[in-house]
Amino acid sequence: MSAARMSLSTLPAVSPRRRRTDRIMRGLLVLATAVALVPLVLVIYYLLKKGLSSWTSGGFFSSDPNGNFFGNPGGIRSAIFGSLEIVGLATAIAVPIGIAVALYLTEYGRESRFADVVRYFVDVMTGVPSIVFGLFIYIVLVIAKVGGAFTGWKASLAVALLMLPIVVRSAEVVLLLVPSSLREAALALGAPRWRVIARVVLPTSVSGLTTGSLLAVARGMGETAPLLFTVSTAFALTGNLSHQMNTLPVQIYTDIQSPRNAIEARAWGAGLTLVALVLIFNLIARLISSRSRMA
């Protein structure tokens, strides 16, 4: 004991040079983290500063853009509803298919060669630029004029393609967390596989699946490029997904390119709306996941 303490006390102190390097490098790491946060703070600051005034201007949420070159350019009602409708349909397509593929990966495919290939290509899909998905749908459906040229549901398909890999990979992570003892217990009691999946695996992981799906929704909501090639744009509010529709991202994109101040202001207001929607989906997702962890 005492010998150990003695030898400790005789250890040479860390040299000033090494201590200085340590301090400087730590400082740099802190600085870099701060730098990483600057753009987020700035973008939110400007969105609030320039967007809130359009929010409070009359009819921003209750009128559609009118295309008038002079006077009031109109609000963003049709854009909000168009975005929600398109992403809603995309979610209805991507979430069931995505969870089904994830179920295949965890319950049937597992470590098999084919499952690994599927996993690999799903990962590769996440790296495909969103504009390429837009081109895919354009080539397959828009050029062929399947049910009209530019339509809302084609945009939904393009967005669903983007969301699919996110849903699959996040669902797989969550499904793997279901303890295999639960599955085995149900199987040992004589339940067939499909009942094990429907009654044990899915209910146990429902909150995690919701989280992943909501994050995919948040991602799909903000995509612009695929919309340009699939739904184009429109002014009027429509509930009909087989028409051209207005969407928030495309509205912002076209508004940015306008030289008029009133339209720039609408772009900021629409940008604030879009970020608010995306953040809401993100926050709900994180709330659900943190709540389920506590339980």
Next chain:
Amino acid sequence: MGASATTVSGGRSALERSPLSRLPDQLLQWILTALAAAILVLIGYFFVRLIGQSSTSINHFGFSFVFGNNWDAAHNIFHALPLVVGTLVTSAIALLLGVPVAIAAALFLTEICPRRVRGPLAIVVDLLAAVPSVVWGLWGVFVLAPKLLPAEKWFASTFSFIPWLGGGTVNLYNYFIAGLVLAIMILPIVSAIAREVISTVPSQDKEASLALGATRWEMIRMAVLPYSRSGITGGAMLGLGRAIGETIAVVLLIGSNPILGKHLFSPGYSLAAVIANEFGEAANEPIHKSALFEAGLVLFILTLLINIAARWFVSRGTHGKRVAGGAMTGVMLEET
């Protein structure tokens, strides 16, 4: 027990399910497998159709589509070198500016930051990924580009002796400003993967170096970084894939000029940007349209190769441990 007690008619065990009740099980397995296979078929089908649509341009221009320096829509000449260069230059700027910051932030969050702040801070960094690219474009056009213009002018005239950097006129929209916004956009995914990879460094390695008297930074430099180098490289390459394919923010900020820029602050063009921008006017010109599809094809193949390489690095970098799917898709579930 005798055999007669456990078998029913047909000779199967009483504990065995009847063929009819086994049907839903097989059906489910079959459907799920078919869906998984459908994804592969779909990707292949898209690829073939994309090649088909760009065949006019491929036959017409051959390899000069990629290496020829003349993109002239008015005369239907489509040699995309200026666009390829624009894509590569902006992505390189994004990597140069974004990756060091992303890695530093990841190191801070995993190794230095107090445990209590770690979770919330990580979420805030991830929120960067929640801002849609059109909003980055909006902010870039109306705030960042005009505010940075004086600084860019000063930089270009001060360092005008360095080729590529300065000397010419500084455009409001240029390669640099597009690359800067790309750097911001790839930061969260690179940082998320770096965090994931760094967290797989065995704590014995770190504790051993600390016990040998290393300072925190020396521990990071000698234990953490060598172990996670490959994984971080993979993360950076995933970021590169993102930067190459990013469209909307770039189209708004790069200046839309299909001529090879002379220096960093010249206006340029990128592959993705040209597709989004010229798409409308190309509608009645088959060769123009086909050229845009070929630009998409080049983009697709480029990002595919980069992603495949990136995944190889990441899987090697985590030493066999599978990185959670969340990080790969760029969507982080909360860290535990």
